[in-house]
Amino acid sequence: MTAFRTHLEFLRKTGDCCSLERPDSPSPQVIASEALRADGPAVRLGTADGRIDLVSGVYGGVDQLRRQTRYPWTRLGIGLGVDRDPAYVDVLEKIATLGKRVDERDVTYVERAATTTDRTVRDLGFPTPPGETWPHVTLGVLSVGTDEGTYWTPLHGTVIDSNTIRARIPETITDRFERGATVSIALGVPAEALAATQFLTITDRLSTPIEDRRVGSTVPVIPTTGGVVPSSSEVVLEAEIADKQPDTRSEKRAFWEHLLEGTTLTLEVSSVFTRDDAVVPFTPLGVPLTDDLQLVSLALAARLYDRVNSYWGVSPVEWLLLPAAGRLGICVVSTEVLYAGFEWQLSNFLFSFADCFDTVVLVDEHASPRDLGQVLGDIWVKAHPARDWLFSGSDAPVARLPTYSREGTGARLYIDATWDPRWDEAYIAPRVSLAESYPPTLRAAIRGSWAEFGFDSELDELL
Structure with a gap:
């Protein structure tokens, strides 16, 4: 299991994540959108005023029609622990494996990384999209505990006031989230937890407790008032469901909302836990090549690949x-x-x-x-x-x-x-490439002379 901040640190060391000071204007959503449009690295927006750091592009943000060494699945594959340069099919198989059932529960409980604070949800500083009033919460996991186990679901929330969140979740799992129930929101979770939750959502398998899925044995967890959540979560919010109603959609939606009907929950947050220098991913909604779009793309591809x-x-x-x-x-x-x-x-x-x-x-x-x-x-x-x-x-x-x-x-x-x-x-015409445009004897001579200069890795890619 790779913790979210460990994932970010690896991207930083490889030059695939840059850090900027978070400005008051423009909105973080605008900065993230421009970085995605320019095929830039993941962008971390830091603050010195007590708000959480924000990061966009951790799970995608690459236009595959441009020639480059990064691909839409590279950053997620690194977070899943597949490889430093993960093969596409390996990423699909890893996601599908996380969603499979296990014969017996093998859950690892460890200490909570986040500590309790006296801050409100508003104090955390979630980003507000341009032209909107309320901050949005994205790329998180909503958890509820029952006698059968814990159920995870993706959520898209808006912060209504200091401690009220209006969260939309898939309709297929709403029978587990009844009015008065206690739930937990985990943000900045390991890639395994986020990818598995998206996969289970796309495949309509949210109705099985997370402890009975492979991800339940790969991601260490902690018990909360709202069931178990990943122990390394950057932010954990414990809340009570104050209201439940049919989906009230805004113009800006997380990408999974385009595929599924939803239900809206009104959550009253009672406790806020954060790690020191907490950093939380977010996605600029409705923008091409965003993290939520890449996650849904890979989750759906994993489902179809496994099924066919x-x-x-x-x-x-x-x-x-x-x-x-x-x-x-x-x-x-x-x-x-x-x-x-x-x-x-x-x-x-x-x-x-x-x-x-x-x-x-x-x-x-x-x-x-x-x-x-x-x-x-x-x-x-x-x-x-x-x-x-x-x-x-x-x-x-x-x-x-x-x-x-x-x-x-x-x-x-x-x-x-x-x-x-x-x-x-x-x-049948052969596939034309740069390497195949030259005779085998010439390619062999070039390989020999270049190898003397230590260009073996470049040769493997080119020839």
């Missing part, structure tokens, strides 16, 4: 990606074509398990998720619009997330951008 590779008895799919740049309106799948008609069957299988996208693109199994430009190039290199761009009838269910005008139609599209497996290999 357990359906046929084999694992034909190499990877599955919902690019955040496309706002999850498109699903790209690298797959082996098992038999004639497989591409049609796979596409319809994916459409049946997710309603956020209306386009599926199938590419060959050797395509790389790191090179999205090449993947998109396969659409026009390999797929003929008259033969390989296949639309469904317009009476198909309308996808949730595409933002273009649909005029009531629910037509879906899948594009077969793979080489026909029936073709002789001699007729």
Whole structure:
């Protein structure tokens, strides 16, 4: 388990997180939005006036259509402990594993890192979006304890007054959050806790106690009046549910709210616990490439990847990606074509398990998720619009997330951008790259001379 501040420190040491003094103007949301737009590092906004530090971009914020060494899953993969340069599929498998059930509970209880304070929620200094009145609380975990165990859910809250938070949570778990119940809000939690909660939300598995999931045995916890929460949490708020009502949505929503119906809870906070120099992640709502969008993208991709590779008895799919740049309106799948008609069957299988996208693109199994430009190039290199761009009838269910005008139609599209497996290999064009543009003898000579200068790692990437 990697604590949130340990995760941040690693990003800082590798130059992927910068620190700025938090200004009174503009809003932290504006600064975070500009950093995301410019493909910058994670941004930590520090204060010297008793407010908590804020950080944006810890879980994403990279445009994959630009050539670079960081990818949308890199920062989350580091926080999950996958690797310093995590492979995409390894991140998906790690997320899916955290959401799986375990045979018996193996919960680790340790001391609370945060200590009690006399501050109010308003004193903490959560960011207020431009044009709005109330500060927002995002990228946290809401916890409630019951006789069966503890249930976690994501939340999007607004701070109404000194100690009142109006929080929206998924409707599927609201039966566990009754009026008068005591709950806890954990902020600045380990990546495992946040990613697993998003995954369980997307897969509709919130109704199982967290102690019965793999994440319950990987993240050390502490008991609170509202169930167990990660022990290393930067901020813990203990509260009582004063009211519960149907969702009252604002224009600005966390990304999971676009996929799920919600319920609004009014929480009266009774206790505030913080760590020394506490730092809490936040996301500028409604902005491209934000942390909450990246988390939902990876959680949904992990669900579909895990589900599709357990359906046929084999694992034909190499990877599955919902690019955040496309706002999850498109699903790209690298797959082996098992038999004639497989591409049609796979596409319809994916459409049946997710309603956020209306386009599926199938590419060959050797395509790389790191090179999205090449993947998109396969659409026009390999797929003929008259033969390989296949639309469904317009009476198909309308996808949730595409933002273009649909005029009531629910037509879906899948594009077969793979080489026909029936073709002789001699007729299939090779994938062109810089390395393959030179004869093997010349590449070998270059490799030998460069190796003498100690450029082995650069050679592995280039050649």
